Amino acid sequence: MRVALISDLHANLVALDAVLADIERRRCDRIVCLGDVATLGPQPHEVLARIKELGCPCIVGNHDEFLLDAELIRRYTEAPIIVDSVDWCRNQMRPDELDFVRSFVKTLELPGDIFLYHGSPRSHMEDILADTPAERVDEMLDGKRARILAGGHTHLQMLRQHRGMWLVNPRSVGAPFLEYPNGKTPVILAYAEYAILEDDGVMLCRVDIDREALLASLRNSSLPLAPALMAQYTKPQALPSPAT
Numbered sequence: 211m212r213v214a215l216i217s218d219l220h221a222n223l224v225a226l227d228a229v230l231a232d233i234e235r236r237r238c239d240r241i242v243c244l245g246d247v248a249t250l251g252p253q254p255h256e257v258l259a260r261i262k263e264l265g266c267p268c269i270v271g272n273h274d275e276f277l278l279d280a281e282l283i284r285r286y287t288e289a290p291i292i293v294d295s296v297d298w299c300r301n302q303m304r305p306d307e308l309d310f311v312r313s314f315v316k317t318l319e320l321p322g323d324i325f326l327y328h329g330s331p332r333s334h335m336e337d338i339l340a341d342t343p344a345e346r347v348d349e350m351l352d353g354k355r356a357r358i359l360a361g362g363h364t365h366l367q368m369l370r371q372h373r374g375m376w377l378v379n380p381r382s383v384g385a386p387f388l389e390y391p392n393g394k395t396p397v398i399l400a401y402a403e404y405a406i407l408e409d410d411g412v413m414l415c416r417v418d419i420d421r422e423a424l425l426a427s428l429r430n431s432s433l434p435l436a437p438a439l440m441a442q443y444t445k446p447q448a449l450p451s452p453a454t
Contacts, residue, residue: 224420
């Protein structure tokens with residue numbers, strides 16, 4: 211069984227379609243979305259429709275809940291551009307789209323002793339990082355044990371051994387970060403990443419995206435964050451070659 215984990219899509223249809231094509235090429239048996247589907251990007255309707263079309267399970271992320279609770283984003287961040295962009299997305303949503311977001315689950319267990327969440331098993335707003343102290347990780351796991359525990363949220367790819375378990379983060383389909391922003395504006399990289407879980411291991415995957423197509427989608431959007439995202443994607447980026 212090959213399970214593809216996608217996370218933090220953030221309304222980036224160009225990146226999502228590139229990842230889905232790569233997942234098909236690698237002949238994965240199942241896809242699971244770890245959350246943060248429709249906010250902060252130019253194509254929320256299209257990304258939600260694509261995920262619904264796939265029929266894959268979806269974990270609720272903090273940004274998914276921001277669409278359902280208008281005040282929650284204001285307790286999470288005071289950055290006006292982020293708040294305005296989440297509000298913009300919420301105002302775009304049709305009732306049936308919000309109903310679809312309400313169908314997302316908090317956690318999910320899969321055969322093969324796999325446990326999935328968004329931030330941590332106890333909260334979709336917690337960051338589990340490669341250098342988070344082990345005792346702090348224990349607190350965030352909240353007593354949960356499995357062969358593989360996987361979540362997103364940080365936009366940073368990770369494969370970490372913790373007390374005999376594997377902690378996995380597939381990074382982000384829609385907005386992978388160069389490094390942990392620690393309160394600063396993150397640097398977004400011009401590719402997409404996801405992970406594949408197999409019976410005998412974990413594969414971290416990276417795919418190229420069509421940067422010109424993404425820039426075109428941003429130009430055609432009234433998303434408040436669009437100008438800042440365009441500035442990120444027009445910068446030259448000295449990056450490693452995509453994984454094959």
